Amino acid sequence: MKFDFNSTKPLFQQVNDEIEAAILSGAFPEESQVPSTTEISKSFQINPATVLKGMNLLVDHDLLEKKRGIGMFVKTGAQAKVKTIRKDKFLHESVVTVVKQAQALGITEAELKELIERGYQQ
Structure with a gap:
């Protein structure tokens, strides 16, 4: 710790x-x-x-x-609960922010998915 x-x-x-x-x-x-x-x-x-x-x-x-x-x-079942808690937190704190930024930049959903796929490849 x-x-x-x-x-x-x-x-x-x-x-x-x-x-x-x-x-x-x-x-x-x-x-x-x-x-x-x-x-x-x-x-x-x-x-x-x-x-x-x-x-x-x-x-x-x-x-x-x-x-x-x-x-x-x-x-x-605690490990599965922690994963669920962390996924929800990730959605609300990170994904929503990224989507809003993408929308502000005029990035379409398809373009954003492509960018995410490229990110996974790196």
Whole structure:
């Protein structure tokens, strides 16, 4: 995990994003235990409440589950959910912007598809 203490993105969101990325990559497989709040806070010198807030976002998104007295575990189906979340984010943050820019430049849908195909080839 990497955290940018100079970023404008809050640390709890960075915790959420890093664990989410680890779930997506398979570094934290489904049904496996993730590092505890204490482990993460000590390793990266982050306030435990901040780490917990980031982890609770993952619980709220149904990616992690708390097992009382044991710890936090990656839920079954979490990797697929992360992919869906990331695809939706990509659509809204990137694709929509590209399409608007293409329209402003007078690029047709067919031309844009051709440009994307060329991008894949590079």
